[in-house]
Amino acid sequence: xKPCLNFGDVVEVGRPRLEEMERVGNMYPNGDSVEACVAFxxxxxxxxxxxxxxxxxxxxxxxxxxxxxxVAEVWRATSQFCQSALEVLSKLKDKYxxxxxxxxxxxxxxxxxxxxxxxxxxxxxxxxxxMDFPKGLLPELS
Amino acid sequence: MSExxxxxxxxxxxELAVLASLFDRxxxxxxxxxxxxxxxxxxxxxxxxxLFDERVIPVHPRLSFPLFRCKIKSACRAFLRKNPxx
Numbered sequence: 001x002k003p004c005l006n007f008g009d010v011v012e013v014g015r016p017r018l019e020e021m022e023r024v025g026n027m028y029p030n031g032d033s034v035e036a037c038v039a040f041x042x043x044x045x046x047x048x049x050x051x052x053x054x055x056x057x058x059x060x061x062x063x064x065x066x067x068x069x070x071v072a073e074v075w076r077a078t079s080q081f082c083q084s085a086l087e088v089l090s091k092l093k094d095k096y097x098x099x100x101x102x103x104x105x106x107x108x109x110x111x112x113x114x115x116x117x118x119x120x121x122x123x124x125x126x127x128x129x130x131m132d133f134p135k136g137l138l139p140e141l142s
Numbered sequence: 143m144s145e146x147x148x149x150x151x152x153x154x155x156x157e158l159a160v161l162a163s164l165f166d167r168x169x170x171x172x173x174x175x176x177x178x179x180x181x182x183x184x185x186x187x188x189x190x191x192x193l194f195d196e197r198v199i200p201v202h203p204r205l206s207f208p209l210f211r212c213k214i215k216s217a218c219r220a221f222l223r224k225n226p227x228x
Binding site: 052055056059060062063064066068110111114118121124125127128129131133134136137138139141 | 152153154155158166169170171172173174175198202205209210212213214215216217219220221222223224226
């Protein structure tokens with residue numbers, strides 16, 4: 001069977017995980033009870049795994065990409081996914097302050113900033129391709 | 143000319159290989175906030191700056207550093223596609 005997932009599909013696979021975290025977070029009136037915190041902490045772990053995995057797939061796919069536009073698109077989608085996670089977490093981190101939520105917020109923010117930086121880098125490289133550059137500065141590769 | 147018959151360039155193929163290895167360690171890091179990734183990026187930046195100051199400026203005084211760095215990054219991508227890390 002041929003692999004048939006593109007990066008957009010990978011991101012979409014992760015979205016239900018964010019929706020589930022939001023649903024579980026909203027199930028309880030507050031995060032004070034052990035039951036609520038245990039349930040929400042589990043969601044925190046699952047979302048962290050999803051964000052880290054999505055970022056890793058983005059990194060692996062951009063290493064193979066030939067077009068800078070494809071690289072930029074992967075990082076743009078990764079950043080958007082992280083942003084979606086941050087929006088859910090920002091609504092819940094005060095409700096569940098002792099269930100790993102603030103820590104997860106910081107982790108996701110780090111990954112979003114890393115994706116943003118790589119997106120900007122790819123866009124800058126694409127612009128550089130249009131500029132004159134002296135021949136003979138860099139070795140020829142083939 | 144290098145041993146493989148290709149023009150050497152001001153930046154050599156060996157130097158580009160070192161830069162590509164550093165680039166690989168931060169640009170494609172699975173854990174971008176890690177110390178390893180940050181150290182690789184810092185080393186990459188220092189190396190590019192050194193090459194620019196010592197080798198490029200003397201022959202191309204009007205070339206900007208941001209453009210040189212940008213072209214080095216693209217060359218690293220191309221190098222890694224042709225020579226994927228094992």
